[in-house]
Amino acid sequence: MLKVEAIQAGYGDINILWDVSLSVEKGQFTTIIGTNGAGKTTLLRAIMGLIPLKTGAIRLEGTDISRYETWDMNERGLCLIPEGRMVFREMSVEENLMMGAYPQKSRANAKQNLESVYARFPRLKERYKQLAGSLSGGESQMLAMGRGLMSEPDIILIDEPSLGLAPVIVNDIFDILRGLKDEGKTIVLVEQNTHRSVEMADHVYLMQSGKVILSQNAADVDLDALHDLYFAR
Template identity: 50%
Template structure:
């Protein structure tokens, strides 16, 4: 479904991503783990068209999407939930969700998608007329995921969905991620909580200083001594 082949990304003189390659197959949850500054967010932003790629190639469902505008990539069926949620605080929850569907034309289909989001996130439904800025961090994360789902993506990119959330809310968010996959959406997950990410993923990639240093089945990575020592606090 998604292939990233030998991409390089630079910010001025800083070479942030070095010959990075990864693959996501349809129906999978794939996770990228690594310390702060390892290049996880830069990789996601390159896939979704927000970071230019200096060299290498990104293909999605057979189309080359490297250095194509982000709005076009959303139209191809790929949505990103950004780090830090980035909801529009002065808009209502309903308005935030509708912004996620801005490329879609059918009002009936948009309404059906909103009902699907409300079924997934009952708390979001209860507060649909409330300003998004008045919600808790966990509720804003749910709204940000719901907004991305309003574009009807076949591949969903999630950037640090557990950041800054209480453990009980993190548990809930990861259950929701599993349910989104069950409903047929493929997921590429960037997450500092390596243990939680590897528990729900099929496969994983470990990033260090802009390069993949380890890859494999999530269960194998969970039991890898170097991963346990570096990322699982053991």
């Protein structure tokens, strides 16, 4: 469904990704783990067209999307739920959610999808008139996820959803991710919580210094060996 083929990318003259390749199948939950600076966020940004490729290709259903603009990606079924939430702080919860329905393909079902998001995130329903900037960290993460789901994505890219959240909220976020997986959603999760993310995954990639150093079915992953690689022991 989604194939990243030997890409190199970075920021200006600084290269971050070095010949990175990975594959995501339809309905698969893929986890990408690694320490800070491993290139995980840069990889998601490259997939979404936020930074240009220097070499390689990104293919969606066989079509090379490497040169497409970021604003075209939603129309093609890709959605990025970014690190740090990045909600529109001066807009209400509901206005934020409706921004997620901006792509042409999802506008007709906006009201129906809004009710679906409220059913999945009851706390957002309670706060639908509240300014997004007044939400807690966990509520902001739920809002960012709900906004992404409003675009009816075929592939959901999620960057560090548990970052900076209290353990009880982290449990809620992973319960939501579990529900999305059970519904057959195609998910690519970037996460540093190795236990939780590997437990949920179908396939695991480990990145280090801008390279993929491990690609393995989640069922075959030895966490002790994974942590040895993770911490470069």
